[in-house]
Amino acid sequence: xxxxxxxxxxxxxxxxxxxxxxxxxxxxxxxxxxxxxxxxxxxxxxxxxxxxxxxxxxxxxxxxxxxxxxxxxxxxxxxxxxxxxxxxxxxxxxxxxxxxxxxxxxxxxxxxxxxxxxxxxxxxxxxxxxxxxxxxxxxxxxxxxxxxxxxxxxxxxxxxxxxxxxxxxxxxxxxxxxxxxxxxxxxxxxxxxxxxxxxxxxxxxxxxxxxxxxxxxxxxxxxxxxxxxxxxxxxxxxxxxxxxxxxxxxxxxxxxxxxxxxxxxxxxxxxxxxxxxxxxxxxxxxxxxxxxxxxxxxxxxxxxxxxxxxxxxxxxxxxxxxxxxxxxxxxxxxxxxxxxxxx
Amino acid sequence: xxxxxxxxxxxxxxxxxxxxxxxxxxxxxxxxxxxxxxxxxxxxxxxxxxxxxxxxxxxxxxxxxxxxxxxxxxxxxxxxxxxxxxxxxxxxxxxxxxxxxxxxxxxxxxxxxxxxxxxxxxxxxxxxxxxxxxxxxxxxxxxxxxxxxxxxxxxxxxxxxxxxxxxxxxxxxxxxxxxxxxxxxxxxxxxxxxxxxxxxxxxxxxxxxxxxxxxxxxxxxxxxxxxxxxxxxxxxxxxxxxxxxxxxxxxxxxxxxxxxxxxxxxxxxxxxxxxxxxxxxxxxxxxxxxxxxxxxxxxxxxxxxxxxxxxxxxxxxxxxxxxxxxxxxxxxxxxxxxxxxxxxxxxxxxxxxxxxxxxxxxxxxxxxxxxxxxxxxxxxxxxxxxxxxxxxxxxxxx
Numbered sequence: 063x064x065x066x067x068x069x070x071x072x073x074x075x076x077x078x079x080x081x082x083x084x085x086x087x088x089x090x091x092x093x094x095x096x097x098x099x100x101x102x103x104x105x106x107x108x109x110x111x112x113x114x115x116x117x118x119x120x121x122x123x124x125x126x127x128x129x130x131x132x133x134x135x136x137x138x139x140x141x142x143x144x145x146x147x148x149x150x151x152x153x154x155x156x157x158x159x160x161x162x163x164x165x166x167x168x169x170x171x172x173x174x175x176x177x178x179x180x181x182x183x184x185x186x187x188x189x190x191x192x193x194x195x196x197x198x199x200x201x202x203x204x205x206x207x208x209x210x211x212x213x214x215x216x217x218x219x220x221x222x223x224x225x226x227x228x229x230x231x232x233x234x235x236x237x238x239x240x241x242x243x244x245x246x247x248x249x250x251x252x253x254x255x256x257x258x259x260x261x262x263x264x265x266x267x268x269x270x271x272x273x274x275x276x277x278x279x280x281x282x283x284x285x286x287x288x289x290x291x292x293x294x295x296x297x298x299x300x301x302x303x304x305x306x307x308x309x310x311x312x313x314x315x316x317x318x319x320x321x322x323x324x325x326x327x328x329x330x331x332x333x334x335x336x337x338x339x340x341x342x343x344x345x346x347x348x349x350x351x352x353x354x355x356x357x358x359x360x361x362x363x364x365x366x367x368x369x370x371x372x373x374x375x376x377x378x379x380x381x382x383x384x385x386x387x388x389x390x391x392x393x394x395x396x397x398x399x400x401x402x403x404x405x
Numbered sequence: 406x407x408x409x410x411x412x413x414x415x416x417x418x419x420x421x422x423x424x425x426x427x428x429x430x431x432x433x434x435x436x437x438x439x440x441x442x443x444x445x446x447x448x449x450x451x452x453x454x455x456x457x458x459x460x461x462x463x464x465x466x467x468x469x470x471x472x473x474x475x476x477x478x479x480x481x482x483x484x485x486x487x488x489x490x491x492x493x494x495x496x497x498x499x500x501x502x503x504x505x506x507x508x509x510x511x512x513x514x515x516x517x518x519x520x521x522x523x524x525x526x527x528x529x530x531x532x533x534x535x536x537x538x539x540x541x542x543x544x545x546x547x548x549x550x551x552x553x554x555x556x557x558x559x560x561x562x563x564x565x566x567x568x569x570x571x572x573x574x575x576x577x578x579x580x581x582x583x584x585x586x587x588x589x590x591x592x593x594x595x596x597x598x599x600x601x602x603x604x605x606x607x608x609x610x611x612x613x614x615x616x617x618x619x620x621x622x623x624x625x626x627x628x629x630x631x632x633x634x635x636x637x638x639x640x641x642x643x644x645x646x647x648x649x650x651x652x653x654x655x656x657x658x659x660x661x662x663x664x665x666x667x668x669x670x671x672x673x674x675x676x677x678x679x680x681x682x683x684x685x686x687x688x689x690x691x692x693x694x695x696x697x698x699x700x701x702x703x704x705x706x707x708x709x710x711x712x713x714x715x716x717x718x719x720x721x722x723x724x725x726x727x728x729x730x731x732x733x734x735x736x737x738x739x740x741x742x743x744x745x746x747x748x749x750x751x752x753x754x755x756x757x758x759x760x761x762x763x764x765x766x767x768x769x770x771x772x773x774x775x776x777x778x779x780x781x782x783x784x785x786x787x788x789x790x791x792x793x794x795x796x797x798x799x800x801x802x803x
Contacts, residue, residue: 074454105545109545111545111548117523132599144534171766172762172765174768181765182767184484184722184726185765185769185771187490187718187722188719188722188761188765189761189762189765189766190725190766191715191718191719192760192763192764192765193758194758194763195754195755195758195761196755196758196759196761197758198758199752199755200755203755206751206752212632294634332712333778335558336552336711340549343546343549347545347546374563374564375560377556377557378560378561380553381550381556381557382557385539385553388539388542388546388550389538390556392542392546
């Protein structure tokens, strides 16, 4: 690396630059926020760090890419958002189903036996780490599994024999179209869709947890599992529901991510998962609105940071920010409150 | 009656291997320990069949096993004794390795045995620097903060030219040996040379072609490094035993079990947590220092991925968090199994992940739970039995 002086000019030199870094950060922050939900919900209910959630997201990104391959073939094309929309919706459904299925599978195999035994939290974390390794590796070895069952020829577009560990690109790359300018930054339709879809899902989930019967069960279990169970809440169901919601949101996040980035790989989930978890903690873990705020703040701040310090320091900015926020507000920006949300 | 039977059962459960050993007469103990030590030291030369790795040098694997065990021992103080979840332990490992590399070759040319204590001190200070602000935040948040720390260290060494940036640091000198210096390619140096065994099926043959020279650290043979790090492991083990049994160890236990109660009883919990953090960091730095100056003598930022932290935590928890032997066993397993089954190269990480999950679900207390757990369990069983007894009594009264 060349030694590089702090470049505040890059960020604050012109209003245009400032706006473009901010807008870019908001879009990525929205994706962080959607993934953060999976961490924050599980933590709110079980007080467990759902380490394997990054893999739930990663499987969602592959589901999106596979849907496009299935409907378009592997020929690489550029499409506008409007043209790609029908396939994109199909991909969204596929990703949500796949991610939710993986999340439920995780709950069933890696968590439930431990919760039943009342095992220490740390061991659940190890179980989750193991599951995360296994899931990521299984994706990286999918060509081998396909050849075991003799389907590698039929599935070669999906499993990419010999290159299953490489970057796997969506055949359709969605070309963003500028809609209007804010201070010289051209806001594209993709940006808007990502931001608004994420916001809409967050609002819907927030209302679900606050207003519905299921939401009340989740809040009750988060507040006091034993009393909730005595009042007739089926805690296993609640935990399942929590994982299901986390999975659905991760699937949505995966679709938005693929719209914006367009490629994935078997270890794509890891660093994004770490960031999303950071966002969840930053906003106050167990707090849905906190996850949104944390995600947006993290996305914007790390973009600003990468403008000032250079993009290689982006992750450092994110973590230092986390430490600073926790020092000032030890329970996150909005506090921990899945249980405390009022109906 | 019921109480009697439960008591004998408890006694039986508690009489494990350790108590049988404690009951043996002193000469027997001395002989047993000596034999065990000789066996452990000689392991990479004996190269027992089945255990020996085929596709990679067994001495190198054994060195890695001990390096992992050393890390596990350090992390066990943080996680097992003080109950602090540290997901960024690899940061300390990296700081130890980089301090050694910078001091011995990159900017200065200190000998290894001077750089080692320096590395330990530097990591200990960095442990205090990280711990002082962050140990005040709640337990689970510590996990993510430390995870961030591990990543910060990796990114920093990757981007700062002063520590070699992404190219890393090469030609890190080996420790100074005893006896003649090795003069490659033929003269291995050292005081004397020890042949190793070669196995033809289950028949041992003395292999005179490959000899290990006693304490000459070269780039061809990993066994002297193994001896060196094993010696340090044993020293740390003794220290660990002493500190666990001391006032400090009890303060850690009290803090882990109930921080508020401990604070009320007059234990300055923050001070002890910081101490555990710093000590753990120092041991991690020490292991990193050995890693840097080992055979290859090369480190780069890719040697310290965040995943390594997860492996370290897994090592401690799989073995049985809070039990030093468990931690060592865990270290041995986590470092050894993937190397032993290198033939299944592509599937080993998959198998490792599955094994971790299965192990966690199957034995939530770890492979070798510390005695405290067993003791607590026995006490719990006793209380349960008593409770049942009183209940029955009440029923009969009614």
